[in-house]
Amino acid sequence: MNGAEALLREALPRLDALRETAPLVHCMTGAVSVNFCANTVLALGARPICAEHPAESAEIAAQAAALSLSLANITEVRDCAMRLAAGAAKAADIPMAFDAVGVGASMYRRELVKCYLAEKPWLIKGNASEIRALLLETGRSGAGVDVGAEDRAERGEEEKILALACDAAALARREDTVVLLSGAVDLLTDGERCFALQNGVPLLGKICGSGCALNCLAASFLALKAGRDKKREALLSALLAVTVWNVSAETAEARGPGSLAVELLDRLGRIGGAELSLRFSGEEVRI
Template sequence: MTATAPHQPDVAAALAAVRRVRPLVHCITNDVVMNSTANALLALGASPVMAHAPEEAAGIAAGAAALVVNLGTPTRWRAEAMRLATAAARAGGIPWVMDPVGVGSSPWRHDLARELAGARPTVIRGNAREILSLAWGETDGAGVDSEAGVSEAAREAARALAQEQGCVVAVTGFVDFVSDGERELHVHNGHPLMARVTGTGCMLGAVLAACLGAGAPPFDAAVAALVLFGLAGERAGAGDVGPGTFQVRLFDALAALGPDDLARDARIAP
């Protein structure tokens, strides 16, 4: 299949909208990155709420501008909260992001991810290994991290998954890839230290939800979030920096970036 050439997403407008709207993002995320995810959203200009209880998940999702569901540390009760929140988001027309962290780690996690994908996420974001597993059904028992680039197999899996679920799929790697099954783009922004700090992908999923919650169309929101987070990584990693300093500087960079920076420094290609 030959992908069509999409219009160039207005990544600057997406960031400006987040700063203007300050969308409330409901995060059902993993225990490892909860604090970092909240701080990333606050630095960006969005408003996070971390609500995992099944008793309130649907109500909070219904009142949010966007939802992100992250499978990093799933439990039976958290899985139920995810089901309720995604159903409420779908019923209310609220955009939501699925982050299938470690989807191939176990059959139970894989089955949960496939079930949630049936609730029609607006965007699915994962690394190459996760997208391959979610699309093709592989459960390899590996951990949640991946050093794999976005191979042609991963791009094909992303296209197939996007067509199957009627959504946008964003695959992160050395070069990021975005597809809606027809249109596709590559994003070349980023820094190697992003792979040495836990939770950068999870934070990215929340940033993507913020762009959706501020009104950006799904394809544009995915590209804008990848550019935005990649540029923040580039600025955070400038100079002689280690992983610890990088993480702190990443929050500073998210706060300091402006729409003009994105318009000037975005590296987007077919």
């Protein structure tokens, strides 16, 4: 059993625990993806609330078991509400997962992200270009919120994957948190160890909101707060979220992105620990 498999075995009991307790998860994401994110959390077994009015966001965040924030489709009002929610979550020691969507696409987002990193999220998520933008504090043009061609690493491109793993680990060390770099190979690191998670299908990239939904799943598992070590909690929660999401996609009977989006919700409600263990593909990366 390799290190990634051992970590998955430790995380698996959380799937049943989540379905038994149905924690309340505050999901703050863009209008483009909010419905899909809420349905994803419901299908898994948790309870989403998507309040984003500045007058109530902090109060609701303080009542929730976890908070999921995303820069996707950002607006001035939602930024205000998310800052208030992030502050309330930090004050109450409520786990927060932050998705740095499109952070390299504009100076505005690069300035905003500093406020959210200051609230010490338990997990930072982004694609390769977003993680590099966070690490280097620079932007890029032309790719929007998608990963840039120069940053894309496919399965089998070991040198590029290692370079991305080192970037993710450097960001994790700087921010003293756990980083999830999503892509054809998902990379998960606490700055000391890094795991390459290889499940999933390319068609996931054709579903708008799939990345935001994954962040909400990670927050859902974080909501359990099963241990005292925040980094360990974030590692286990993110690993399980990625595995549940990607194995559900692999086993869905989909003809295209539309049917995959529907099948994903169906599969999330039925997926079990035995199937996850059987299909899991991951290994530790030496960084």
